[in-house]
Amino acid sequence: MRDYELVAIVNPELDEDGVSQIIGRVTESISGHGGEVEEVKRWGRRKFAYPIDKFMEADYFHTRFKLGPKPVKEFEAEMTASGDILRYLVVKLSD
Numbered sequence: 001m002r003d004y005e006l007v008a009i010v011n012p013e014l015d016e017d018g019v020s021q022i023i024g025r026v027t028e029s030i031s032g033h034g035g036e037v038e039e040v041k042r043w044g045r046r047k048f049a050y051p052i053d054k055f056m057e058a059d060y061f062h063t064r065f066k067l068g069p070k071p072v073k074e075f076e077a078e079m080t081a082s083g084d085i086l087r088y089l090v091v092k093l094s095d
Contacts, residue, residue: 001035001066003093008079009086012045012058019059022084026063029078035067052086 008026010019019042027037043060052058067075072090079088 001068002072004065004067004072005091005093006063006065006088008061008063008088009052010059010061011084011086012055014059014084018084019061022082023061023063025082026079029075030063030065030067033067033071033075035065035071035075037063037065039064055086058086 006026008022010022014022023040023042027040030037039062041062043062045057045059047057048055076088076090079085079090
């Protein structure tokens with residue numbers, strides 16, 4: 001397994017419970033693909049430099065996790081399919 005980081009931007013129309021549910025689904029997805037979630041940090045609501053899907057601010061969260069290279073592609077496909085995640089970035093940390 002490799003070390004990865006994820007930063008995601010969540011739809012600002014969701015309340016605190018909705019954001020918590022999204023974070024829970026992301027961590028369950030990582031575990032479901034055989035990975036390990038090491039850390040989850042909520043960064044809170046932040047303003048954008050430019051509009052994303054007609055929003056000017058949204059909630060951010062950061063996750064560090066371990067996962068194999070093939071399941072990462074499946075995990076990213078799930079992230080793309082989620083309508084409540086506006087943007088995300090998964091980065092492999094150095095070996």
